[in-house]
Amino acid sequence: MQGPRTHPNLDYPSFDPLQNVAVTARAVADLRALVSWVGQQDPLDITIGGTSVVDPLAVMPYAPENRRAVIAALNDRVTWVTAAQKLHEHWGGRIDWYAGGHVGHVFSGQVRAATDQFLSVPPHAVE
Known part of the structure; x- marks a missing residue:
């Protein structure tokens, strides 16, 4: 992987x-590279989930429960708050709520801080 793809003069979406x-095509290429890399790793160390790919209630993550997180939007108009609650009940782990919409997490400092904090703890250090 090549690291973050930020550019100070580039807004996305614009x-x-x-x-x-162009930016979406680059993101797809990066995701393909990421999926290839993940396929070469120990599945207990890395889990990626996406609700638009499969029904998340039909699968259980490989990651231990203390390494699972659901980020949920209180003002989501694409899905319901109850969907996030059901996902959390099914997957376990932690749930973080924020006062935003379905894709608002992209711009939310609160979500970024919670995600950074969660990912900064080494997987084997979490009890």
């Missing part, structure tokens, strides 16, 4: 559809 397509 009002420029070509820029959005």
Whole structure:
């Protein structure tokens, strides 16, 4: 992986559809590289989940419960708050709520801080 893809003069999403397509294409390429890399790792160390890929209630993550997190939006208009609650009940782990919408987590400092804090703890140090 090549690290963060930030550029100080680039807004994403933006009002420029070509820029959005270019940045999205780069993100897809990065995700493909990530999936390839994850496939070579120990599955107990890394788990990736996405609700738009599969029904998350139909699977159980490989990660131990203390390494699972659900980020949930209180003002989600794409899915319901109860969906996040059901996911948390099924997966266990922790749940973090924020006062935003379905994709608002991208811009939320609260979500970023909670995610950074969660990921900063080494997997084997969490009891």
